[in-house]
Amino acid sequence: MKTKNIFITLIGLSVMGLAPISQAEMDSSIARGGLLYDKWFAVIGAAKPKDTHPAWPASNTKKKGNATHRCKSCHGWDLKGKDGAYASGSYKTGIKGLRNFAGGSKAKVIAAMKDSTHGYSGKMSAKDFDDLANFVTQGQVDMDKIIDSKSKLVKGGNADRGAAYYNTVCAGCHGADGKLPKEMPALGGLSHKNPWEVVHKIQNGQPDEPMPAMQAFDLQVTTDILAHLQDLPRK
Ligand code: HEC
Ligand code: HEC
Incomplete structure (x- = not known):
């Protein structure tokens, strides 16, 4: 294999999460994933979404627009969704939490973000999805x-x-x-x-x-x- 190809393969593997990464890289990735979970469009400098996210339930009329595109708005700061602090109040959605993904599969988290419910495909980069998945699987705090x-x-x-x-x-x-x-x-x-x-x-x-x-x-x-x-x- 040419050096260039080996290089590209290594990048490919690390993006896919197959190559082991150092703790330093992991902690930085998790923290950036946490920021994206908070407000991805502010982190990557994308335009603020104007519409209300299609998965936002019609029963909640208290929030609309860009806030409904933030992971935290549907899944909670505690990642417990309907079973946590957002069981009631202005962010009540009835949407499930992500606690069961702690220590779980990164690939499943990435697939979920790109599915038709979420529709984040094309809105964030491979690195963004990777950081988000590291946060959800490795960076959750048991609040x-x-x-x-x-x-x-x-x-x-x-x-x-x-x-x-x-x-x-x-x-x-x-x-x-x-x-x-x-x-x-x-x-x-x-x-x-x-x-x-x-x-x-x-x-x-x-x-x-x-x-x-x-x-x-x-x-x-x-x-x-x-x-x-x-x-x-x-x-
Ligand atoms: C370099 C400056 C800086 C340092 C150091 C810093 N922060 Fe902040 N922090 C900010 C800024 C700027 C904001 C956003 C303020 C705003 O929303 O108007 C912020 C926001 C926050 C928020 C969110 C508030 C909100 O309503 O969204 C919390 C909580 C917070 N900081 C806590 C801390 C704690 C605790 C520390 C120390 C571990 C810390 N910060 C260190 C600059 C800093
Ligand atoms: C507008 C609300 C909304 C936002 C914003 C949202 N989600 Fe979700 N999410 C959902 C709903 C609804 C489900 C449940 C879908 C289902 O069970 O089919 C879900 C499920 C999931 C799942 C679990 C899928 C499974 O297989 O169980 C993951 C992981 C996930 N979301 C991650 C994220 C991440 C990361 C973000 C931010 C980048 C995000 N979500 C933003 C509504 C949202």
């Missing part, structure tokens, strides 16, 4: 382990450690009291209202913003940060 779903309070977080992480990593952008930038809700309030979203953002970052992703660190770091956020002023 029930770190958040009490009834009280929404963090479980097993060390707020002192969290304050040290927050003050050194986050405060430069979000302020010591979590009230910056002004356009977004205070982190104290958000961490009580939607701790699942906050965990997802800490782990994977914020689409189209230079916010770091803590994906490569132990989940305990994110848990500790959440504990500190829940101690911050809510408004």
Whole structure:
């Protein structure tokens, strides 16, 4: 085989997920997949979809337009769909969660995204689908382990450690009291209202913003940060 062909074969294999990739590549891929799961069109700089996604149920008239194209809107920040935080409220859809894909088949996740229900074929690149599938199969957080779903309070977080992480990593952008930038809700309030979203953002970052992703660190770091956020002023 010519060198060029070997090269192309290697790229092909890695895109298909057959070639083993390093932990460093995996963590970056998962975090980028998490960002795409959050708001793929912002991550890849595509135009905001204007229509309502065809799989969005007519029974939910509270949301329409681009929000209905985000994976998280149908499957949840907790990836539990109808069995999780979106069992009720403005994102209630009755759509199933993706928890059973944790540790599961990447090929099935990629096939689902390209099926007629989803219709993402041609809207994202092979790399985007690969990162999304890595997130869904390898990057899911078992939210029930770190958040009490009834009280929404963090479980097993060390707020002192969290304050040290927050003050050194986050405060430069979000302020010591979590009230910056002004356009977004205070982190104290958000961490009580939607701790699942906050965990997802800490782990994977914020689409189209230079916010770091803590994906490569132990989940305990994110848990500790959440504990500190829940101690911050809510408004
Ligand atoms: C507008 C709502 C909607 C959005 C947005 C959406 N999905 Fe789905 N998804 C569904 C529905 C409905 C099903 C169930 C389809 C079925 O059971 O046939 C589903 C099922 C799945 C499945 C499981 C398929 C199976 O074999 O069980 C996967 C994996 C999946 N979605 C991934 C994603 C990913 C990743 C994204 C974002 C890129 C996404 N979905 C965005 C509605 C949505
Ligand atoms: C380089 C600056 C920067 C750093 C560092 C940073 N962020 Fe962010 N973060 C942002 C920006 C910008 C946004 C989007 C703000 C907006 O939507 O107006 C954001 C959004 C968020 C959101 C989502 C808020 C929402 O309503 O969508 C959360 C949660 C968050 N950050 C938490 C954190 C935590 C916790 C840390 C530390 C681990 C951190 N951020 C570090 C810049 C940063």
